[in-house]
Amino acid sequence: MLDLSRYDSLGAALRDALERWPEETCLIEADRDRERCRLTYGQFKQVALPLASALERSGFAAGDRAAIIMTNQSKWLISAYAVFHSGGVLVPLDYKLTASEQLQLLAHSKARVLVTEYPIWSALMQAEGFRDLRAKTVLVTEAPPETDLAGAHRWEEFKATREPAFVPRQRTDMACIVYSSGTGGRPKGCVMTHENYLEQCMALTSLYPFWPGVRYLSILPTNHAIDFMVGFIGPFTCGAAVVHLRTLRPEYVREAFRRYKITYMTLVPLLLKNLEKGLRERFAALPAHKRMLFNGLVAVNHLLTRRRPRLEVSRRLLPQIHLAFGGELRALFVGGAFTEPATLQFFYDLGIPVANAYGLTEAGTVVTLNDFKPFRPDTVGKPLPGMEVRILNPAPDDVGEVAVRSKAVMSHYLDDPERTAETIVNGWLLTGDLGRLDSTGHLQLFGRKKNMIVTAEGKNIYPEDIENVFEGLPVKEFCVFAANYLWPERSMVGEQLVVVLRLERGQSFSDALLEELSSRNRRLLPFKRISGYVLWDEDFPRTASMKIKRAALAEQIRGRLDRSQAVVAL
Amino acid sequence: MRTLEQTTEEIVGLAATHFQVPREKLSPDDDFFKKLGIDSLQALDLLTRLENHFGVELPDYEIQGVTDFRALARRIQARL
Numbered sequence: 001m002l003d004l005s006r007y008d009s010l011g012a013a014l015r016d017a018l019e020r021w022p023e024e025t026c027l028i029e030a031d032r033d034r035e036r037c038r039l040t041y042g043q044f045k046q047v048a049l050p051l052a053s054a055l056e057r058s059g060f061a062a063g064d065r066a067a068i069i070m071t072n073q074s075k076w077l078i079s080a081y082a083v084f085h086s087g088g089v090l091v092p093l094d095y096k097l098t099a100s101e102q103l104q105l106l107a108h109s110k111a112r113v114l115v116t117e118y119p120i121w122s123a124l125m126q127a128e129g130f131r132d133l134r135a136k137t138v139l140v141t142e143a144p145p146e147t148d149l150a151g152a153h154r155w156e157e158f159k160a161t162r163e164p165a166f167v168p169r170q171r172t173d174m175a176c177i178v179y180s181s182g183t184g185g186r187p188k189g190c191v192m193t194h195e196n197y198l199e200q201c202m203a204l205t206s207l208y209p210f211w212p213g214v215r216y217l218s219i220l221p222t223n224h225a226i227d228f229m230v231g232f233i234g235p236f237t238c239g240a241a242v243v244h245l246r247t248l249r250p251e252y253v254r255e256a257f258r259r260y261k262i263t264y265m266t267l268v269p270l271l272l273k274n275l276e277k278g279l280r281e282r283f284a285a286l287p288a289h290k291r292m293l294f295n296g297l298v299a300v301n302h303l304l305t306r307r308r309p310r311l312e313v314s315r316r317l318l319p320q321i322h323l324a325f326g327g328e329l330r331a332l333f334v335g336g337a338f339t340e341p342a343t344l345q346f347f348y349d350l351g352i353p354v355a356n357a358y359g360l361t362e363a364g365t366v367v368t369l370n371d372f373k374p375f376r377p378d379t380v381g382k383p384l385p386g387m388e389v390r391i392l393n394p395a396p397d398d399v400g401e402v403a404v405r406s407k408a409v410m411s412h413y414l415d416d417p418e419r420t421a422e423t424i425v426n427g428w429l430l431t432g433d434l435g436r437l438d439s440t441g442h443l444q445l446f447g448r449k450k451n452m453i454v455t456a457e458g459k460n461i462y463p464e465d466i467e468n469v470f471e472g473l474p475v476k477e478f479c480v481f482a483a484n485y486l487w488p489e490r491s492m493v494g495e496q497l498v499v500v501l502r503l504e505r506g507q508s509f510s511d512a513l514l515e516e517l518s519s520r521n522r523r524l525l526p527f528k529r530i531s532g533y534v535l536w537d538e539d540f541p542r543t544a545s546m547k548i549k550r551a552a553l554a555e556q557i558r559g560r561l562d563r564s565q566a567v568v569a570l
Numbered sequence: 571m572r573t574l575e576q577t578t579e580e581i582v583g584l585a586a587t588h589f590q591v592p593r594e595k596l597s598p599d600d601d602f603f604k605k606l607g608i609d610s611l612q613a614l615d616l617l618t619r620l621e622n623h624f625g626v627e628l629p630d631y632e633i634q635g636v637t638d639f640r641a642l643a644r645r646i647q648a649r650l
Contacts, residue, residue, distance in 0.1 A: 030625075071631060096634060121630055247630050249614050274611050457610060512648040524635065527610075 001210065001238035003201045006019050009169035009194040011084035013237050017351040018045040018081075021239035025211045029074045031246040033255060037074050041239070044078065050159030054084035055113065055436075057160050058137045062087035062167045065177065066113035067106055067135070068223070068403035069093045072244045073514040075141050075155060076222050077232055079115045087167025088113070089520050090176045092223035095120055096525075097201075098225040099127035108187045109177050110415070115155065118143040124151050171195040177414055178225055179494055180361040180453070189414030190361050200364040200408040203234050203384040207371055208264065208331060210353070215328075216258055217243045217265040226335055250274060257326040268458035270342070272354065272480035276343050279321075279350075302349045308371050311514040314351020321350050331355050335366070336458020338445065338492035341377035348375055357382055358443060364408025365389075368443045379442035384408075390428065391437055399446050400491075402435040403428040434490070444494055451550060452470055455527045463497060466528050469520050472498060474513060476542050477502045479548050480530060486554050487563040496531040498567055500557065502540060509535060518570055532567040572650060578643035583622060585639065588619055598640040626650060 002020070008011040022042030029037040039047070060066065066083045070076045083090050091109040093102055095117075100126060106114060110115050114135040116124070122142045124130055169175075175194045210216070219229035234306055243260045245252060248271075256262065267275075286294060297383065301317050304310060311330060317323045320459045322329070330345065335357040357379035359366040368382035369492065382388045386405040394400035409429045412420040423430055432450030435443050452462045463480035470478055482491075483496045487545035499517070503509065521529050536557060541549040557566075572580070578598045586593040589606045596605060603613065613633065620642075621627055626649040636642050 095631070097637070119629075205589075247614075247629070248611070249618055250611060251618065271607060271612065522601055522604075522637070525635065 001203060004198045004237060005490070009173070010083070010175055010197055010233060011081075011087065011166070011169060013198065014081055014084060014233075015166060016241065017041060017236050021212055025240075025241045026236060027074045027077065027242055027244070028260060029244045030252075030256065030259075031247075031257075032252050032257060039074065041175045044081070048078045048081045048085065048199070049077065049164055050161065051155075052085040053160035053162050053164035055082055055086050055088075055137070056164050057162070057394045058113075060086055060137065061086060062169070063089060063174070064112045065089045065091050065109055066115065067091035067109060067111035069095050069102055069116040070222075070326040070502055071095055071117065071246060072218050072222050072231075073141075073246060074222075074244060076244075077116075077137070077236075077242065079155075080232070083113070085164060085173075087169055089174045091294060092176065092228060092460070094221060094223050096221070097446065099123040102130055103127055103129045103133060105179055105187055105189075106133060106135060107177075108181070109189060110506050113137045113139070115139045115141070117141050117145075120147065121152060135514075143189060150550070157184055160336060167178070169194055169411055171198070172411075174411070176228075176230075177406050177453055178223075178361050181460055181555075183463055186416070186419075186464065187414075188416070190410040191412050191414050192364065193411050195230070196364045196408050196410060197233055198386075199406065200229060200366065201237060203386050203408070204229065204366060204369070205234055205238060205435050207369060208333075210235050210240040210264075213240035214238070214240035214263040215243055215260050216240060217253075217260070217262040219245055219248060219253060219271075220266055220268065220336070224336070224458075225361045226333075226359075227468070229365045232335065250278065254258055254278075254324070257329065258324070259326075259394065261326045263328055263330050265329075265334065268336045268456070269334060269339045270337075270456040270458075272332070272334050272339060272347075273456070276346055279346075295523065300351050301351050305348070305351065305375075307347075307374055309353045309375070311351065318351055325352065333357060335359060338456045340493070343373075344370075344377035348377070351515075358433075358445060360431060360433075361425065362410045363404050363431070364406070364410065365412075367402075367404050367431075376440075376442050379438065379444045381443065384442070389437065389443060390559050391435065392430070398436045400433055400436075401432045401449055402443070404431065405429065425455055446490040447484060447488065447492060448495075449485075449488075451482050451483070452553070453482045453497060454492075455495075457494075457527060459527050461497065461528050466497070466524055466530070469519075469523050473501075473516060473520065475501050475507070475547075476504045477485070479540060479550065479553060481550070481557075483531070483563065483567065486525070486534075486557050497529070498532045498534055499530050500534045500536050502536050502538070522569060528570070530570065532569045534561065534566045534568070535559075557562070572647070574643060574647050575622075576635050577647050577650070578640055581643050584619060584623060585616060588616060593647070596639070598643070599638050601637045602639055602642070603637055607611070620646060624650060 018041045026041045027039040064494040065552045068087050132326050140153040141155040176192045177189045181188045216235045220227040297317050332354045339356045344354050356369045357366045357369040368381040390403045405428050434446045479500045541552040582596050634647050
């Protein structure tokens with residue numbers, strides 16, 4: 001791999017990667033069982049440089065911001081490289097947000113360029129607020145011929161022949177603005193520097209190396225910090241290949257393992273559970289004698305891999321399992337949400353190590369990672385090299401807030417010094433998560449101190465971001481909370497949101513109000529919905545500017561109401 | 571050529587069979603995530619079955635934000 005300690009920017013490192021491995025495959029894009037595109041590093045450069053040249057010709061310059069809103073595909077990475085080559089700042093946005101949320105973040109990030117796909121652009125054009133879009137250059141991929149793109153350019157035709165100048169950046173310069181939340185009005189744009197990414201990449205690849213020939217299957221959205229790092233920067237700075245699948249259908253994901261002989265893949269707990277369920281069903285369907293034999297082989301594998309994974313041994317003992325995963329799989333990574341130890345153990349006993357991790361965008365993605373020395377499914381692993389982890393204000397059982405310090409921690413929140421000061425204190429990033437470091441340095445998580453939930457799909461949901469759907473609800477006031485924030489619970493699974501309602505004087509909770517509440521709730525995507533409501537009989541404490549004092553309100557509710565009786569399920 | 575109503579009916583019927591829910595308990599405007607108690611992956615699984623039934627191909631993003639049978643039927647109808 002490239003020695004990243006010698007580089008000042010992602011652009012410089014990626015540029016050298018394109019020169020160093022011109023004949024190696026870097027990208028494969030498949031849609032279901034059809035391969036759409038395959039590029040070597042040399043071919044990648046031939047596509048990316050004309051794009052960078054056209055961007056520069058359009059006036060895009062060092063420090064300018066370019067947003068990408070795309071599903072996982074080759075043009076995502078090609079566009080990102082062109083932005084870095086031109087000295088730009090990348091703003092990866094979630095394609096699953098609504099068009100109005102995307103417009104809000106585009107405005108907040110002050111993106112000068114937007115790269116997007118035709119269906120997303122169509123939705124943006126129809127959204128309220130589209131006229132306020134300030135991006136000067138919009139590039140749209142895969143637009144049907146003869147379609148009016150409202151002034152946007154076709155990505156495929158946006159190129160110039162002049163060799164683009166490479167624009168150098170400093171390590172401390174802004175590389176990306178990554179939104180970890182904030183579609184509800186106060187966006188949290190994590191400003192990540194080039195150093196943040198270079199340091200994180202060195203730490204991760206020291207534990208899980210990539211090399212030419214390695215194939216990483218990218219199915220998490222590339223705008224997500226995890227896939228950006230392990231599905232782009234990591235493989236590219238090591239000469240490895242990224243395989244993009246344009247569908248998440250389990251049958252095609254399974255097929256991709258075999259077809260492309262995948263080495264690594266990252267998934268969220270929901271997908272891992274789905275894989276586990278499918279495998280368990282297949283095992284259960286085996287004839288009794290075969291099942292006994294199989295269980296015996298799994299037990300032998302369990303014994304032989306107690307101290308560390310032994311891939312060659314596992315592949316010989318359980319060849320059908322390993323061939324079903326392509327025969328080259330070295331590890332799966334799982335992150336974004338809590339994974340049950342039993343699920344991790346299930347895969348480990350089959351000889352498929354699942355490295356579970358804990359991290360957050362603000363910390364430069366990964367804080368701790370399981371290194372299998374030895375396998376500890378009851379923890380989220382040990383801190384990455386260069387990552388200091390402290391437990392603040394520990395209780396008698398040593399559980400306290402997890403704080404981290406490293407060169408990978410973000411610089412600040414964009415245009416929000418107040419929130420930055422609350423989050424990074426004396427150089428330590430306060431995660432809001434509760435954990436304990438055991439005697440071997442493994443981190444165990446126990447719950448959250450912060451007012452948010454994480455779903456099994458790895459989605460972080462902040463109450464403030466969904467409250468606008470309840471605006472106008474016929475009550476005096478309302479406030480959404482994570483139930484575990486109101487009533488702290490040491491649990492990382494089954495987290496729920498609840499709305500606290502303060503009714504008008506003399507108002508009773510009617511069927512009409514219940515219907516209104518339920519119907520508004522249905523407007524939210526399923527994973528964002530509230531699970532219940534709480535009736536509260538006092539006015540909410542507010543600041544001088546009339547903002548709800550959430551922490552104070554939570555404390556009052558906690559003091560007077562019992563969770564099991566107060567929460568009414570919707 | 572099916573009408574939108576027919577397409578919707580067939581979708582509801584297929585979903586009922588696939589997830590083993592009595593047909594009469596489902597209606598076109600139901601939120602299928604909630605009514606069937608399914609997650610996003612199971613919804614993709616349903617989509618695959620619908621594709622096979624109707625002989626169309628729907629990219630994953632086509633069901634972004636779609637939560638009820640009728641809206642799903644409109645997406646499929648547009649490709650019939």
